[in-house]
Amino acid sequence: MADYADDSRRAPSRWGYGTERLPTALDELAGPESGNIELPLHLAWSGLRVFALGDVKLLIGLYRIILNNGSRDDFVRYLNRGHLVRHWPVLRKMLGRGVREPWEEAFPELRRSSAV
Template sequence: MAEYGDESSRIPSRWGYGAERLPATLDELHGPKAGQVELPLHLAWSGLRVFKIDDVKLLLGMYRIVLNNGLRDDFVQYLDGELLVRHWPILRKMLGRGVRRTWEEAFPELRPSAAA
């Protein structure tokens, strides 16, 4: 059994933010593109939990919660790759440096230079 801090352990931590949490490609993200989503308590334990995808402010808020608190299965279930790329220029400003860096390093299409 791996000890705490053992790098051979591949169980993703909710406290760290590493690339092991991410899907292999953005094509794996098949979250809703319309309608309403209710996030589970393990993602949204305080405040708003129901989001209308058609409302950009609510969509960005939901994506922020999922990106900050989610694991791979959450990303696949609640994020859509096309919507993520489309809204990334604004969304990236709402995320912490570690989250933003991890996603942009893993997916070049999210880097600011890709949008230019």
């Protein structure tokens, strides 16, 4: 029987949020600054699929969906660096630890934006 007391030998969870999903730099986030975004079904399979970036509540909802369910390609395509940093203090409260911590560990500027 395997001893899993040592986490370094434990297989990664298929539900985990691995850092390989993250962009290498926030500058890679090339999503639009304005207009509307229509999410594909793999991200928004029920409910609202079109989000107006000019509506802060919709923008935050959109980013929450993408951060929770997206892949690296989705992050780069739909997220905008400026919006992410600006709204991170609110977003981080809406994200589980498994999403929030990898982003803040990889990008300390997100953690700093929350401290302001």
